[in-house]
Amino acid sequence: MQQSGRPLVRLHGVGKRFGNGVVALQGLDLDIREHEFLSLLGPSGCGKSTALRLIAGLGEATSGAIDWAVEHGNRDIGFVFQEPTLMPWATVFDNVYLPLRLQGVARGAAAADVDATLAMVGLSQFRDAYPRELSGGMKMRVSIARALVTRPKLLLMDEPFAALDEITRFKLNNDLVELWRTQSWTVVFVTHSVYESVYLSSRIVVMAPRPGRIVAEHDVVTPYPRGDAFRTSEPYNAHCRDVSKSLAAAMQEEPA
Amino acid sequence: MNAAERSQRRDYALRIALPAVIAVLVLVGWDLVVRLNQIPPYTLPGPLLVAETFLADWGTLWPAWLVTLRLTFLALLVAVIGGVGLAVLFAQSKWIEFSFFPYAVILQVTPLIAIAPLILIYVDSTHVAVLICAWIVAFFPILSNTLLGLNSADHNLVNLFQLYGATRWQILRYLRIPSAMPYFLGGLRIAGGLALIGAVVAEYVAGTAGQGSGLAYRILEAGYRLRTPRVFAALAMLSLTGILIFALFSAISHLALRRWHESAMKREN
Numbered sequence: 069m070q071q072s073g074r075p076l077v078r079l080h081g082v083g084k085r086f087g088n089g090v091v092a093l094q095g096l097d098l099d100i101r102e103h104e105f106l107s108l109l110g111p112s113g114c115g116k117s118t119a120l121r122l123i124a125g126l127g128e129a130t131s132g133a134i135d136w137a138v139e140h141g142n143r144d145i146g147f148v149f150q151e152p153t154l155m156p157w158a159t160v161f162d163n164v165y166l167p168l169r170l171q172g173v174a175r176g177a178a179a180a181d182v183d184a185t186l187a188m189v190g191l192s193q194f195r196d197a198y199p200r201e202l203s204g205g206m207k208m209r210v211s212i213a214r215a216l217v218t219r220p221k222l223l224l225m226d227e228p229f230a231a232l233d234e235i236t237r238f239k240l241n242n243d244l245v246e247l248w249r250t251q252s253w254t255v256v257f258v259t260h261s262v263y264e265s266v267y268l269s270s271r272i273v274v275m276a277p278r279p280g281r282i283v284a285e286h287d288v289v290t291p292y293p294r295g296d297a298f299r300t301s302e303p304y305n306a307h308c309r310d311v312s313k314s315l316a317a318a319m320q321e322e323p324a
Numbered sequence: 325m326n327a328a329e330r331s332q333r334r335d336y337a338l339r340i341a342l343p344a345v346i347a348v349l350v351l352v353g354w355d356l357v358v359r360l361n362q363i364p365p366y367t368l369p370g371p372l373l374v375a376e377t378f379l380a381d382w383g384t385l386w387p388a389w390l391v392t393l394r395l396t397f398l399a400l401l402v403a404v405i406g407g408v409g410l411a412v413l414f415a416q417s418k419w420i421e422f423s424f425f426p427y428a429v430i431l432q433v434t435p436l437i438a439i440a441p442l443i444l445i446y447v448d449s450t451h452v453a454v455l456i457c458a459w460i461v462a463f464f465p466i467l468s469n470t471l472l473g474l475n476s477a478d479h480n481l482v483n484l485f486q487l488y489g490a491t492r493w494q495i496l497r498y499l500r501i502p503s504a505m506p507y508f509l510g511g512l513r514i515a516g517g518l519a520l521i522g523a524v525v526a527e528y529v530a531g532t533a534g535q536g537s538g539l540a541y542r543i544l545e546a547g548y549r550l551r552t553p554r555v556f557a558a559l560a561m562l563s564l565t566g567i568l569i570f571a572l573f574s575a576i577s578h579l580a581l582r583r584w585h586e587s588a589m590k591r592e593n
Contacts, residue, residue, distance in 0.1 A: 142489035170488040
């Protein structure tokens with residue numbers, strides 16, 4: 069396990085009020101630490117996706133501030149949406165090449181990086197396929213490869229596996245954790261699944277809705293690699309129980 | 325050959341055979357009606373006489389067909405440039421779209437036949453006037469379809485482009501234009517037929533007063549002289565031309581989209 073270290077991004081009292089008056093987030097204080105696998109867990113409407121988009125710089129916070137501890141540019145954030153969000157007219161290679169193309173990197177110069185990233189997610193032999201020829205899980209792998217091709221410092225994932233079947237999700241969970249362990253990036257992972265968050269994360273932040281805010285925090289201390297055995301172990305169950313309790317408490321403050 | 329392929333082949337065969345059977349039935353019926361009622365050829369010629377006239381008048385009809393065809397494609401070319409150009413412009417700013425789109429609609433909904441005489445008055449060259457008429461009817465489907473396509477790019481993909489600091493031009497080139505392709509090609513298919521109709525209508529309005537020499541002019545002329553078989557032969561040519569234009573753009577659309585778009589995909593089930 070890599071040591072979670074100093075803060076990479078700090079959120080101070082971040083709030084977001086939409087044009088229609090809905091307060092999606094209120095007074096969010098959160099440090100995203102270097103090399104950690106942080107999950108934002110909460111029911112729908114708790115603002116976790118909004119928080120993720122603000123961190124990505126998609127939209128402005130209406131109050132508070134988001135500060136980076138290090139220099140960062142367009143290449144330093146990778147974003148994975150809930151849907152694969154691929155360009156259907158482009159091959160797997162071209163989809164993954166996109167972020168580099170937008171940075172002005174020539175195709176030839178980018179090819180090595182793109183191919184290496186495709187190899188990382190296990191899609192080398194599909195580089196010339198079109199998205200519609202791929203399964204749901206493979207599309208998601210392309211989406212992850214696209215987010216990783218710039219070697220970002222921060223990988224933001226918005227419920228990326230929610231639409232996948234359980235078997236595919238477990239496989240992608242394992243592969244994602246393996247990749248994260250061997251690379252140097254930090255992950256912020258949005259999910260509404262207690263089990264997924266416990267399995268993946270080194271830290272879990274539980275959020276509650278209306279207005280979206282943080283209500284609890286859990287460190288998942290079990291060392292990596294965790295493996296499938298962890299899914300049935302006693303510490304895993306204990307963590308799930310604790311996190312579920314926080315979530316239930318958050319939900320009880322108002323009728324669902 | 326498995327069951328699926330067999331049924332697919334049978335479908336292909338039926339697609340060709342069934343309309344062919346209908347065509348034969350209609351032609352035979354038409355011939356019988358003419359023969360049994362002894363209808364004179366200047367009222368309704370039989371299909372055989374139309375075919376004979378088609379061959380006999382080939383020398384007149386062929387150049388006229390070329391004129392109409394050239395006009396149609398010229399109008400279509402200008403419609404594509406104008407329609408796509410305006411769509412790209414409109415997609416850049418809601419202000420521009422809101423300001424000008426209603427006028428494009430007005431141009432579209434005003435019947436061409438009503439404005440064609442005016443255009444003929446204001447434009448000296450009949451040829452250019454006819455071209456303008458064909459353009460007016462052809463450009464709107466391209467404009468409105470392309471605009472719809474440019475604006476229908478996946479919202480998350482737009483966000484992704486912004487995340488990587490894409491310029492307006494990059495978003496247009498790598499995202500909006502490819503997204504608009506299926507819509508544009510659909511518009512092109514409609515516009516091809518409309519350009520032909522526009523050219524014919526304008527020639528009709530220009531009529532014998534103009535120096536028109538297209539197929540529509542030949543139809544008018546033959547009508548005045550009660551050479552009804554020639555009217556039918558020219559009509560058949562126009563219909564065939566419309567069908568060929570539609571088939572051409574359908575094929576182009578299929579070739580351009582077959583790798584990725586739902587509309588051009590083969591289905592197994």
